[in-house]
Amino acid sequence: MTASYAPCPVCDAEVPVPPNPVLSELLVCESCSVALEVRALDPVVLDEAPQEEEDWGQ
Amino acid sequence: MTASYAPCPVCDAEVPVPPNPVLSELLVCESCSVALEVRALDPVVLDEAPQEEEDWGQ
Amino acid sequence: VVIVKVGGGKGLNLEGLAEDVARLDEGVLIVHGANAWRDELAERLGVRLEVLTSASGYASVLSDEPLMELMLMAYAGLRNKRLVEALLRRGVRAVGLTGLDGAVIRGRRNAAIRAREGDRIVLKRDLSGKPREVNAALLHLLLAAGYTPVLTVPIADENGFAVNSENDEVVALLQETFRARCVVHLIEAEGFLADRSDPASAIASLSRDELARLEADAPGRFRRKLRAILRTLEAGPVWVAIADGRAPHPLEGALSGKGTVIQ
Amino acid sequence: VVIVKVGGGKGLNLEGLAEDVARLDEGVLIVHGANAWRDELAERLGVRLEVLTSASGYASVLSDEPLMELMLMAYAGLRNKRLVEALLRRGVRAVGLTGLDGAVIRGRRNAAIRAREGDRIVLKRDLSGKPREVNAALLHLLLAAGYTPVLTVPIADENGFAVNSENDEVVALLQETFRARCVVHLIEAEGFLADRSDPASAIASLSRDELARLEADAPGRFRRKLRAILRTLEAGPVWVAIADGRAPHPLEGALSGKGTVIQ
Numbered sequence: 333m334t335a336s337y338a339p340c341p342v343c344d345a346e347v348p349v350p351p352n353p354v355l356s357e358l359l360v361c362e363s364c365s366v367a368l369e370v371r372a373l374d375p376v377v378l379d380e381a382p383q384e385e386e387d388w389g390q
Numbered sequence: 391m392t393a394s395y396a397p398c399p400v401c402d403a404e405v406p407v408p409p410n411p412v413l414s415e416l417l418v419c420e421s422c423s424v425a426l427e428v429r430a431l432d433p434v435v436l437d438e439a440p441q442e443e444e445d446w447g448q
Numbered sequence: 449v450v451i452v453k454v455g456g457g458k459g460l461n462l463e464g465l466a467e468d469v470a471r472l473d474e475g476v477l478i479v480h481g482a483n484a485w486r487d488e489l490a491e492r493l494g495v496r497l498e499v500l501t502s503a504s505g506y507a508s509v510l511s512d513e514p515l516m517e518l519m520l521m522a523y524a525g526l527r528n529k530r531l532v533e534a535l536l537r538r539g540v541r542a543v544g545l546t547g548l549d550g551a552v553i554r555g556r557r558n559a560a561i562r563a564r565e566g567d568r569i570v571l572k573r574d575l576s577g578k579p580r581e582v583n584a585a586l587l588h589l590l591l592a593a594g595y596t597p598v599l600t601v602p603i604a605d606e607n608g609f610a611v612n613s614e615n616d617e618v619v620a621l622l623q624e625t626f627r628a629r630c631v632v633h634l635i636e637a638e639g640f641l642a643d644r645s646d647p648a649s650a651i652a653s654l655s656r657d658e659l660a661r662l663e664a665d666a667p668g669r670f671r672r673k674l675r676a677i678l679r680t681l682e683a684g685p686v687w688v689a690i691a692d693g694r695a696p697h698p699l700e701g702a703l704s705g706k707g708t709v710i711q
Numbered sequence: 712v713v714i715v716k717v718g719g720g721k722g723l724n725l726e727g728l729a730e731d732v733a734r735l736d737e738g739v740l741i742v743h744g745a746n747a748w749r750d751e752l753a754e755r756l757g758v759r760l761e762v763l764t765s766a767s768g769y770a771s772v773l774s775d776e777p778l779m780e781l782m783l784m785a786y787a788g789l790r791n792k793r794l795v796e797a798l799l800r801r802g803v804r805a806v807g808l809t810g811l812d813g814a815v816i817r818g819r820r821n822a823a824i825r826a827r828e829g830d831r832i833v834l835k836r837d838l839s840g841k842p843r844e845v846n847a848a849l850l851h852l853l854l855a856a857g858y859t860p861v862l863t864v865p866i867a868d869e870n871g872f873a874v875n876s877e878n879d880e881v882v883a884l885l886q887e888t889f890r891a892r893c894v895v896h897l898i899e900a901e902g903f904l905a906d907r908s909d910p911a912s913a914i915a916s917l918s919r920d921e922l923a924r925l926e927a928d929a930p931g932r933f934r935r936k937l938r939a940i941l942r943t944l945e946a947g948p949v950w951v952a953i954a955d956g957r958a959p960h961p962l963e964g965a966l967s968g969k970g971t972v973i974q
Contacts, residue, residue, distance in 0.1 A: 358832040382822030416569040440559030525788020537871035608800035
């Protein structure tokens with residue numbers, strides 16, 4: 333199993349994807365440390381993971 | 391404590407009242423076996439005890 | 449208007465009922481029970497329900513404070529809002545109400561219950577009552593604005609206290625007020641069973657007199673239901689159905705004549 | 712119209728509030744919580760509530776199925792109907808509604824919750840959401856006919872499912888719709904406490920800016936309440952009071968300036 337990667341939607345870095353990822357799995361981009369969600373498989377597509385109550389943050 | 395009695399509202403018999411009766415206490419008239427409720431004290435007044443759901447009987 | 453009484457058992461198909469109501473283009477008034485949920489909750493909470501058999505053979509649960517709490521949780525909370533949710537998910541804007549809400553069902557508190565205190569028996573007024581009055585104005589207001597009232601116990605007694613009551617009697621009272629064209633009782637059987645132990649013995653139809661004779665010697669709880677249905681019939685010409693609430697489309701089935709029709 | 716938010720603690724004085732509402736001659740909209748009853752019920756039923764602290768420091772309980780059941784029982788069943796009963800006993804015809812009823816409060820389901828599955832973290836959509844829309848027509852219909860709406864969670868999500876939400880945000884949404892002259896938050900303290908551990912440190916009044924500063928570093932749950940109150944203030948000129956819900960006449964006290972006034 334060659335390690336696979338997917339682009340980080342925020343900083344474009346190559347994010348390592350663990351073997352047999354699952355939909356909605358949470359990953360973290362090591363370079364910009366944004367939380368990412370696996371939105372699609374084959375190929376793996378990453379998107380920013382929603383905050384729990386994102387609009388409560390600010 | 392002389393035993394006290396009260397008239398049965400249904401058959402007029404003398405119903406024996408136990409010592410220091412309480413309001414809403416349930417008694418039974420031995421002669422006509424109707425269930426009676428203590429509605430007043432000094433003197434004791436008896437009335438027919440309501441059925442649980444009296445209008446469902448018939 | 450169609451009045452639908454939904455039984456309180458676990459087998460009742462709320463989703464199917466909600467679909468049927470969504471397809472119906474006339475006003476619907478729903479009354480529902482939840483005794484299976486109440487009993488399950490009582491068990492989980494370790495609350496003992498005291499079942500009394502009244503002198504005249506009617507069975508009822510002693511409506512004390514703990515029971516009222518269970519009833520608020522199981523009837524007014526869980527079951528009422530799950531039915532409202534099932535209806536809303538299919539575009540039916542249901543409004544769940546107990547008899548307390550807007551005093552929509554008012555009644556008179558029952559007479560006493562016999563309770564042992566030391567070596568005496570003392571009559572205790574418990575928290576149960578008979579439904580006497582419907583706030584028809586509120587129900588008409590909601591129906592006219594396109595809402596579907598979903599009613600359940602408790603009702604309000606003469607002083608505004610929550611009291612337990614018999615949902616089937618609430619249905620009879622509603623019929624006296626609304627003169628619905630039909631009243632459907634959804635139960636966990638295919639209809640009125642000639643032999644209660646034989647699920648396939650549902651009777652196709654019953655006249656009022658036959659129902660009156662059956663009521664006379666029906667056992668405790670069921671007798672109260674038949675008595676209330678008789679009262680519904682007395683309120684004027686109506687088509688009453690006792691049908692299978694477990695069917696995929698329980699209301700549509702009942703309205704198309706499935707189950708037992710009483711006229 | 713006056714909007715009253717009643718906290719979910721055991722110390723809130725419903726009887727006193729009911730008396731105050733009975734004496735008030737303007738329309739009242741009540742929103743109430745019941746978290747103390749929910750937590751007690753969870754304990755009695757052996758249900759474990761999972762409290763999550765979101766990335767941005769907001770605390771919330773994971774709204775999974777068991778929690779929704781507890782909420783329906785404690786908020787929509789127990790607490791809602793006991794408040795309706797207290798009001799009815801004093802001649803106030805209250806109508807208890809969750810957001811589901813008549814879709815009176817609709818919202819959007821929240822984004823995901825982080826859940827650990829084996830060695831992974833997977834985002835789970837739980838049953839919580841933000842209130843977005845009020846069915847003002849239904850509330851006006853009831854108020855105009857002399858009824859007092861008594862609202863609580865759950866609300867309805869975009870597909871009509873029951874979802875948990877924050878009652879204080881329901882209050883803010885109601886204010887945006889009803890522009891009440893005043894919004895009263897009844898809590899188990901004499902007002903906004905300068906020092907949360909000192910019950911006697913209630914502040915007499917706060918400006919919006921002071922409130923905004925306090926909100927920035929308030930702890931989890933309380934921060935959400937202050938944020939919702941800020942939103943209430945943004946909806947237009949209003950007189951907001953945070954007052955003692957344990958007082959003999961909590962609402963009258965608040966309306967006469969007791970507790971913390973925010974303008």
